[in-house]
Amino acid sequence: MTQGSRPRPGPPRPGRPQPVQRRRRPRLRSLRGASLVRLRIGFILIAMVVSVFAARLFQLQGVDAQAYVAKARSEGVVTVTLPATRGTIKDRNGVPLAESVDGLMIVADPTMTVKHASGIATIIARRLDVDYFDVLDRLRKPDTHFQYIARRVPSTEAEGIVQAIDAHGWKGIDTRRDPVRTYPAADIAANLVGFMNANGDAGEGAELMFDPMLSGKDGSATYETGGGNRIPLGDNSTVPPKSGHDLELTIDRDVQWYTQRVVRQAVQGSGGSSGAAVVMDTHTGQLLSVADYPTFDANNPGLSSKADLGSRALRDVYEPGSVEKVLTASSLIDAGKVTPDTKITVPAQLPRGSHVIHDYFPHGTLHLTLTGVIAKSSNIGTVLAASQFQHKELYDYLRRFGLGTRTNIGVRGESSGVLNNWRNWSQINQDTIAFGQGLAVNAVQMAAAVNTIANGGVYVSPSLVKGEATTSGGQTVGSDTSKTHRVVSARAAKLTAQMMESVTNPDTGTAAGAAIDGYRVAGKTGTAQRVGKTCRCYDGTFTVSFAGFAPADNPRFLAYVVVQDPKNGGGGGSVGGPAFHKIMSYVLQKYAVPPTGRKAPTPRIEW
């Protein structure tokens, strides 16, 4: 702009005297010299400033880089874990047995809350199920900036509490993410579902067994924030979380509930130490219920003793007792050695080597048919019939019934039971095994074995998982992988079922309490001597059980009830029978299974 007003050195104009130009030249030169100097000074200044910048840049990027990166990161960049949603565990109808919901934990900074501790504690204790004095102590804890006040609070409740406290202007209460695993049915199927411990890790049951499948994979989001909001064009990266898969069990929650209550009543009513019940769909082998007592509340596993946290029905083994006689009898019929009408003379007692076998009821010499032996549950009669078997024959049949092998239904710590190899048997071993002593089973194993009779002689491997699932051990389990194999002929199974009907017949059998009016019910009682925990001998306690299915001529469900160590002197008929009756009539009603309407044949038990 200034150039415009100054006279420019233009081309020589005519008429103008030359000396003017000559006079101007030196001024021009000096002017150029001055600007050059200025330029140089400017360059030097700029160079100095730039080198200061460069030095600083080097310091920042080269020397202190890590420290500043860390500082910058802590300043505005937020990394949030995006927790994967843990899969739901459902029952066969899709009702959740275990589900994850958003939750928050309430935490406090006691240095800030100490002033209004009582007010804050009142609000929290009133809204949540926590102890006022406990909260008060935590809010006043000296020398700390962090205290848990309540964990796994549903987020709406937690936010309500924080708002209420904010409304008073009290500071120091905050919330943090804390996913809540809830078990809406509390103790229902807790023995199978398991629980999550306080650290949020799977503690037991299906939660632990199928943990890799259920847990999914956490993601993360990194972004810059300013004043709580994301900076729009700031650094941004998100790794989306992968949700866990759901797990569907074959359990029916309602049946499971009912069964658990019935088992509890049976155990408490008989003074037993524990009990279990299994309900099985005869044709598919799906377990509608595996009940245990005592069990625990999955929402508060800490309140129960450690021994109650698993499923006794699968972990504990016991001697099945007389229920096993139906397996022996059906094997004998299948092998063509006997028929239900085979005549057996049952003496008062039977000496076998150095041992003497007794029946549980005193009697003189009886003339029983095989049906009568089953109906009266005579050990002696069973031993006499089974002595037609070689060791190997009986052993092979029992193995095919699934005894001595894990069912592998996907429960942690399942026991395989005990069935010694026939090569190690002596005669007395075979005799006792024939009536259910000297071998050990778990409840599901035994239920599946008796179910073979109900299913026309075909063994169906039981399943607890609907569809298919992979355990943490990499094993695929579930109803889709269920296998079947024939154990005894359909005719042998049918005849055995008819013999079992005589057990619930009030005129002939030992378990009239198990009969259901209008239905044909087949069953078998079991009263077995128990091996004591300490002495490894029969200690005078008993295991009483009842296994049965209905309708006997077209079976739909099998139920098996076991009570350990009843103290009221009850047997399989008086303790197990009524419990079976309750469970079976409930299942038949719930699944609308009408009676077949055919009449049971009159059993011939004596000759």
Place this chain on the structure above:
Amino acid sequence: MSAPMFQARNRVPRIAEAAVERARLTVVPRTPARAARVPFVVLVSLLLVGGVAGLLCFNTSMQQASFTATAMEDQAARLDAKQQSLNMELDALRDPQRVAVRAKRMGMVPPSAPAFIRLSDGTVLGKPTPATPENAIRVLPLPTRKPKNLRPTPVVIEAKPSATDGAASPAGTGKAGTKKSHDRHRQQGSQR
């Protein structure tokens, strides 16, 4: 440049000096061809102001969108949480235990033997049996027993058979009786 031109001019024969002199080209002074300055300045400042204002607006709207996004995310999370807690409430209401407790309070018991009516022909399948209180199952757990040290074993005092059949005997048994019944009461109380 001017030197060769000068030489060329010298080579031109000097004919019609005056005309040549008249027709000789001269350098005319350059007229300052300046574009109007005002529109340019206005244009530039407009661009500048427009650009800055646009950038500001863009930034603000982005910021605004970010606020909205945060607010809506919060709202979504809140609604999600609400749905979940409502679902939990629903689960709690559907809990078979709760239903059973209420049903029991109304005096309902499970039937002892199921029976059905076939709607097509009205036949009754099964044997309809009225349910009785004996069919009830215990829905609630037994109350917890007190710990052993709070359940003293009943103290049984044998009433001494008195030597005389006089007034002392009934008094003595009476005393023992009250003591026993007292213990029994305590025992029952502790089991409750």
